[in-house]
Amino acid sequence: MNEKLLKPYNPQETEDRIYKTWEESGFFKPENLPGERKEPYTIVMPPPNVTGVLHMGHALGTTLQDLLIRFERMRGKRALWIPGTDHAAIATQSKVEKDIQKQESKSRHDLGREELLKRIDIFARESHDTIITQLKKLGASCDWSREAFTLDEARSLAVRTIFKKMYEDGLIYRGHRIVNWDPKGQTTISDDEIVYEERKAMMYTFKYSKDFPIAISTTRPETKVGDTAVAVHPEDERYKQYVGKEYDLEFAGVKLHIKIIADKEVDKDFGTGALGVTPAHSMIDWAIAERHNLPKPQVINEFAKMMVGDERILNKKTTEARVAIVEWLKSENLLTEEKEITQNVSTAERTGGIVEPLPKLQWFIAVNKEFRGTTLKEIMKKAVEGGQINFVPEHFTKTYFHWINNLNDWRQIWYGHRIPVWYRGNEVYCDINPPENGPHSAEASRGAWEQDPDTLDTWFSSGLWTFSTLGWPHSAEASRGTPNDLETYHPTNTLITAYEIIFFWVARMIMMTGYALEQIPFHNVYFTGIVRDAQGRKFSKSLGNGIDPMVIAEKYGADAGRMAIVMSGSAGTDSKLSEDKIKGYKHFANKIWNVTRYILENTKDLETPDMSRLTESHKKLVEDMQAIVKDVTKDIEEFRFYMAGEKLYQYFWYTFADVIIEESKGMLKNGSVEEKISIQNTLRIILETMIKALHPFIPFVTEEIWSMLPHSAEASRGKPKQLLMVESWPQ
RNA sequence: GGGCGGUUAGCUCAGUUGGUAGAGCGCAACAUUGACGUUGUUGAUGCCGGGGGUUCGAAUCCCUCACCGCCCACCA
Numbered sequence: 015m016n017e018k019l020l021k022p023y024n025p026q027e028t029e030d031r032i033y034k035t036w037e038e039s040g041f042f043k044p045e046n047l048p049g050e051r052k053e054p055y056t057i058v059m060p061p062p063n064v065t066g067v068l069h070m071g072h073a074l075g076t077t078l079q080d081l082l083i084r085f086e087r088m089r090g091k092r093a094l095w096i097p098g099t100d101h102a103a104i105a106t107q108s109k110v111e112k113d114i115q116k117q118e119s120k121s122r123h124d125l126g127r128e129e130l131l132k133r134i135d136i137f138a139r140e141s142h143d144t145i146i147t148q149l150k151k152l153g154a155s156c157d158w159s160r161e162a163f164t165l166d167e168a169r170s171l172a173v174r175t176i177f178k179k180m181y182e183d184g185l186i187y188r189g190h191r192i193v194n195w196d197p198k199g200q201t202t203i204s205d206d207e208i209v210y211e212e213r214k215a216m217m218y219t220f221k222y223s224k225d226f227p228i229a230i231s232t233t234r235p236e237t238k239v240g241d242t243a244v245a246v247h248p249e250d251e252r253y254k255q256y257v258g259k260e261y262d263l264e265f266a267g268v269k270l271h272i273k274i275i276a277d278k279e280v281d282k283d284f285g286t287g288a289l290g291v292t293p294a295h296s297m298i299d300w301a302i303a304e305r306h307n308l309p310k311p312q313v314i315n316e317f318a319k320m321m322v323g324d325e326r327i328l329n330k331k332t333t334e335a336r337v338a339i340v341e342w343l344k345s346e347n348l349l350t351e352e353k354e355i356t357q358n359v360s361t362a363e364r365t366g367g368i369v370e371p372l373p374k375l376q377w378f379i380a381v382n383k384e385f386r387g388t389t390l391k392e393i394m395k396k397a398v399e400g401g402q403i404n405f406v407p408e409h410f411t412k413t414y415f416h417w418i419n420n421l422n423d424w425r426q427i428w429y430g431h432r433i434p435v436w437y438r439g440n441e442v443y444c445d446i447n448p449p450e451n452g453p454h455s456a457e458a459s460r461g462a463w464e465q466d467p468d469t470l471d472t473w474f475s476s477g478l479w480t481f482s483t484l485g486w487p488h489s490a491e492a493s494r495g496t497p498n499d500l501e502t503y504h505p506t507n508t509l510i511t512a513y514e515i516i517f518f519w520v521a522r523m524i525m526m527t528g529y530a531l532e533q534i535p536f537h538n539v540y541f542t543g544i545v546r547d548a549q550g551r552k553f554s555k556s557l558g559n560g561i562d563p564m565v566i567a568e569k570y571g572a573d574a575g576r577m578a579i580v581m582s583g584s585a586g587t588d589s590k591l592s593e594d595k596i597k598g599y600k601h602f603a604n605k606i607w608n609v610t611r612y613i614l615e616n617t618k619d620l621e622t623p624d625m626s627r628l629t630e631s632h633k634k635l636v637e638d639m640q641a642i643v644k645d646v647t648k649d650i651e652e653f654r655f656y657m658a659g660e661k662l663y664q665y666f667w668y669t670f671a672d673v674i675i676e677e678s679k680g681m682l683k684n685g686s687v688e689e690k691i692s693i694q695n696t697l698r699i700i701l702e703t704m705i706k707a708l709h710p711f712i713p714f715v716t717e718e719i720w721s722m723l724p725h726s727a728e729a730s731r732g733k734p735k736q737l738l739m740v741e742s743w744p745q
Numbered sequence: 746g747g748g749c750g751g752u753u754a755g756c757u758c759a760g761u762u763g764g765u766a767g768a769g770c771g772c773a774a775c776a777u778u779g780a781c782g783u784u785g786u787u788g789a790u791g792c793c794g795g796g797g798g799u800u801c802g803a804a805u806c807c808c809u810c811a812c813c814g815c816c817c818a819c820c821a
Contacts, residue, residue, distance in 0.1 A: 019780095022781085022783070023783090217821095230821080231821070232821060233821080234821085237821095245821090279819095280821085281820095281821085284820085284821070285821070288821095289821050290821070291821085292821085296821070297818095297819085298818095298819070298820090298821075299821075357820070358820065409749070409750075410749085412748080412749065413748070413749055413750095413816075413817095416747080416748050416749080416816095416817085417748085417816085417817070513815095513816095514815095514816085516816095517816095517817090544815095548756090548757080550757090550814095581758095581769080582757085582758085583757095583758075584758090584759075586750085587750085587751085587758095588814090588815090589757090589758090590757055590758085591757095592757080592770090594769095594770065594771095595757085595769075595770075597783085598769070598770070598783090600783070601781095601783040602783090603783090604781070604783050605780095605781065605783075605784095607780090607781080608780045608781035608783090608784095609780065609781080610780085611780050611781080612780030612781080613780080614780095615780070616780085648761090649761090652761080654761075656758090656759070657759075657760090657761085660759075660768070660769090663768090663769090664768075671780090671781085672785075672786095675780080676785085679779085679780095
C-alpha cells in the first residue's frame with residue numbers, strides 16, 4: 015500500500031502535483047479525450063476582470079463550472095471549457111488612474127493617452143497572470159490553449175465586424191443624449207461612479223415674468239435660461255386652462271419661448287405642481303422634451319459655465335449665475351418663496367466634482383428598430399419566452415422581462431475597443447479597417463480621416479463572448495466542409511454567472527448572438543448569488559472581512575474550499591461562508607482518505623472487485639448506493655449542486671463509513687470465507703463508485719486516491735487504467 | 746414610484762410533484778489504544794413570520810397583513 019496513506023491527507027503536498035498531471039495529460043483539450051465523443055458540452059467562462067485577484071465570488075463560479083465540466087467529461091461528452099479574462103474597461107482604467115494619482119500625483123491628462131495605455135497594459139498583464147495561477151489552484155480544468163482576452167486581436171476583429179454590420183443595418187446611430195458630465199475631471203462618468211451627497215440647498219419658487227401665469231420651483235434657477243416648456247400633470251385642475259398655450263418672454267436678459275404642456279411624469283404635489291422643463295440639463299426634462307417635440311438648447315458648457323445671456327451671467331460659473339439670477343428675480347419681484355431643503359447632489363467619485371448633466375454626441379444601439387423582420391428587443395425576448403434559454407432559478411425570467419427595455423448608455427473612455435468609425439469633415443466612414451485614403455495616403459491633402467476617439471463599453475465585446483471565443487468571424491469564412499469550433503461547440507450549454515449582471519451581460523449576449531448568428535448563446539443560465547461572510551455582510555476591503563480563496567486553498571486545500579462553497583447555497587441566493595464550514599470539509603477529505611486506508615488494508619488480496627461475488631444482502635447495499643448516485647446525477651443535471659453534494663456527503667460519512675464499514679469489521683474477523691469475500695468486494699465497489707461520484711466536487715483528493723487503487727473497474731474490462739478525470743461516470 | 750426575493754432548530758440553510766419536519770455547525774452526556782480524536786454512540790431544541798382560504802391532509806397551493814433584503818427609475 016502507498017505509504018502516503020499512512021499519514022493524514024495532505025492537500026498542500028497533493029494538489030499542485032495532481033493539477034500538473036492533469037495538464038500534462040492533455041485532457042483539458044476536448045480533442046485529446048479518449049474514446050468516441052460526439053456530443054459536445056461547452057462552457058465559456060465569464061471572464062474575470064483584470065483588475066486584481068480572484069475573490070470568493072469567482073471561486074464559486076469557477077467551482078460550479080468545473081464541477082459541470084468534469085461531470086460531463088466523465089459522462090463521455092466532448093467537454094470544452096474556454097477560459098478568458100476581461101479588460102473591464104472602466105474599472106481597469108479607473109484603478110490604474112487612481113494608483114498613478116496616488117503614487118505620482120499625476121492625472122491621465124498629464125500622462126497622455128499613449129502612456130496611460132502602456133501603464134494599463136502592464137497592470138492588466140500582471141493581473142492576468144495572477145488570475146490564471148489562481149484558477150489553476152482551484153482546479154479549473156479549462157482548455158488553456160483556447161484562452162481569450164476581451165481586448166485581444168481576435169476579439170477586436172469580432173467587435174469591428176459586428177459594429178460595421180450593425181451600422182450598415184442602421185442599428186447603430188449617432189445622436190445627442192444627456193450624459194453625466196464631470197466638469198472637474200472633464201469626462202463622462204457612469205452611474206456607478208456617482209456618489210450621492212446630502213447637501214443643504216435653497217429651493218426657489220418664482221415666475222419667469224410678471225405676465226406668466228404659473229409659478230415653478232427649482233434649486234437651480236440658472237438653468238432656467240434653457241427652459242422651453244412648463245409641464246403640469248394632465249389632471250391638475252389648477253393648470254388645465256393653460257395647457258397648450260405658448261408664451262414669449264424675457265428671463266434675466268434671455269429670450270425664452272415657453273409652451274405649457276401636460277405630462278403624467280409631473281408630480282402634482284411637488285412644489286407648485288408645475289415643472290419648468292430644461293431639456294438639455296436634466297435627464298427627466300430631456301425625456302419630456304422628446305415626448306413633446308420641444309427644442310433642447312444647451313446653456314451650460316463642459317466647464318460648467320453659462321453659454322447664454324448678457325454680462326450678468328454669460329461665461330460665469332453656474333453657481334455665480336445662480337446668485338445673479340436670484341438677485342434679478344428679487345429686483346423684479348418675481349420670487350415668491352425661498353426654502354432650505356436637503357437634497358442629494360450627484361458628485362463624481364474620483365474628483366468629487368458636482369456632476370453636470372449635458373447633452374453629448376453618443377453612439378446608440380436602436381433596440382426597437384426593425385430589421386429582417388425583427389428587432390433586437392424581440393431577439394432578447396423570444397429566446398427566453400420561447401423556452402430556448404432556461405434560467406436557473408426560473409424566477410429571474412421575470413426580472414429579465416421587466417428590465418429588457420433598459421439599455422445603458424455608451425461610455426466614453428480610453429481603454430477599450432476603439433469605435434471603428436472615421437470622420438473627415440462631414441463624411442463618416444465605418445468599416446472593419448481604417449479607410450485606405452487615410453491620414454497617410456496621397457489623398458491626405460483633402461484632409462485626414464480621424465478615428466472616433468471613443469471606445470466601446472466593455473459589454474459590447476463581452477456580448478460576443480460565446481462566439482468570439484470560438485473563432486468567429488474567421489471560422490465562418492474558413493468553414494468549407496470541415497467542422498470548426500463554432501459549428502462544433504456553439505451554442506454553448508450552460509453559462510454560470512452572478513445574477514448582478516443579468517442585464518449588463520446576459521441580456522446583451524442573447525441580443526448580440528441572436529443578431530450575429532441567429533442562434534442563442536447558451537441553453538441554460540445558472541445564476542449564482544453573492545458570497546457573504548458568516549454574518550451576511552459583503553466581503554469588502556474596508557471591512558477587512560474577506561476570505562481569500564488562495565489562503566483557503568493553502569490552509570485547507572482547494573477541495574475543502576470547493577466543497578464548502580458548493581454546499582453554502584443554491585441558485586440565485588446569496589450564500590454565507592465561514593472558515594468553520596471549510597474546515598469541516600477538510601475533515602471530509604481526510605475521512606475519505608482514512609476510509610481508503612482501511613479498505614485497502616483489508617482488501618489486500620483482492621485484485622479487481624466483482625459484483626458476482628456478493629451475497630444478496632451486500633448486493634442490496636450496492637444497489638442502495640447506486641440509487642443515491644442516480645439521484646445525484648439527476649440533481650447535477652438539474653443544477654441542484656447543493657443537494658447532490660449533500661447526498662454524497664451524507665451517504666459517504668453516515669452510511670458507508672459509520673454503518674457499512676463498522677459492520678464489515680465483524681465480518682472480516684469472524685465471517686465465513688464467502689462472507690469475507692463478499693464484503694471485501696462490496697467495500698471496494700462502493701469506494702470506487704463514490705470516488706468517481708465525488709470527483710467533480712473534490713477533484714484533487716479523489717484523483718490522488720484513484721491513483722492508489724490497485725485496479726480500476728475499467729481494467730477489469732481489459733482497458734488500461736486511466737486518470738479519474740476521464741473515467742466514466744457511475745451508472 | 747416600479748419590480749424581484751426572503752421569513753423553517755441557538756446560528757447558517759435544505760426541503761424537487763401537498764402525505765406524520767431535515768442537514769451542517771453549535772450544545773449536552775457517554776465511549777474509545779479502533780481506518781480516522783480531522784472519531785464514534787445517544788440526546789435536547791421547531792404553533793415552518795401573523796391571519797384567512799382550498800383540501801381527507803398545507804412549510805409546500807390561493808388571498809391578506811407584517812417585517813427584512815435586493816434591483817431599477819426618480820428626487821424639478
